[in-house]
Amino acid sequence: MNEYLQSKINRIKRGANRGTYNVEKINAILDAGFIGYVGYIFEGKAITIPMAYGRMGDKIILHSSNANRMLNTLLKTGTMSITVMHLDALVLARSGFHHSVNYRSATLFGSVKKIEDKDAKNKALYVFMEHMMKGRWDGVRKMTKDEFDRTLVVEMTIETASAKIRDVGVNDDPNDLDLDIWAGIVPIKQIATYPIPDTGKPTDMQIPKHVLDYYSENK
């Protein structure tokens, strides 16, 4: 499947020229971040909660304590949606009306279930952690049975999705181009700064390669 099927729930109406249903493009947006915004309904109201996620093919992995209200609510309904957005630039036009932002945004809809099987749960936790920082899984103390049991791991299967991408410059009215007004873009990005060791002991340890690699790729 190269494109998600369009339906009423995921079809892009405003700015359809910026919309895409392409699976690869949507996966690229998901893989460029690890914080998503999960929507759920609590007492008749839509609430949005930011959550860290990992991706494994067409599955989104979330985890939390067993008591997490949101995940338990989602498991009861069996469906969820999650939105991921990266802000790439402020677009400063000559008119306020044509001001915009450049961004990559994806919204996914799907079914959700608890991962009970031990091996599958372990694999999902591995994917989750490696999604945040490649190489970290092998760099930490092994999980205990108690920690494993206290962790709720949830898998969403992406059933449909859409994305919007704006990655062009200023789009002003032709009549405004001669005005004595500055227009342009201010690029925005999320970066990492240099890792800061924990003040706990041991303090003279070298920063491991996987952490320095993360820094180098995101600085």
Place this chain on the structure above:
Amino acid sequence: MNEYLQSKINRIKRGANRGTYNVEKINAILDAGFIGYVGYIFEGKAITIPMAYGRMGDKIILHSSNANRMLNTLLKTGTMSITVMHLDALVLARSGFHHSVNYRSATLFGSVKKIEDKDAKNKALYVFMEHMMKGRWDGVRKMTKDEFDRTLVVEMTIETASAKIRDVGVNDDPNDLDLDIWAGIVPIKQIATYPIPDTGKPTDMQIPKHVLDYYSENK
């Protein structure tokens, strides 16, 4: 009012020690960004859409085209919630279980209405644009009547809210502190890079002070 009242909808259960209902702290989170995640219910499903916002006291200002599905749905129900989050660090513990992120996150609940009054609408648009970039309003071509009429401006009055802030270091099991495993944080921040002028004419114009100020404050 210094604290939002706690109720079932905004009370923080998990990690309550990181929760706050303090109005000033929540406003500081809102003022540190301008993209929020608005939740709404469409055909029985919770959907989250990223939106730019401005803040004016206890009001959140959103705007879009008159035809925007989400804002029109919210106006029908009369209520909305919006979540704003800033990611500040990866927290790399000695165990996977104690991995975390530092962040500032706020979720607001309130009533929502369309701003019809001309002066109030103009003021709201001013606040919206100045929230994104201080000084920009006076730096652009004045809005036309047609643009003004085609813009839907919505005001949410914050009725209750809560925030969660994690801004500490690694919180490992005491038993793990002696392990030969590196722990620490990787700070994350959103920055602006140098403004890029539009390729439209005139091209030799100096970048205005308000744009350079924004860059300096966010680089």
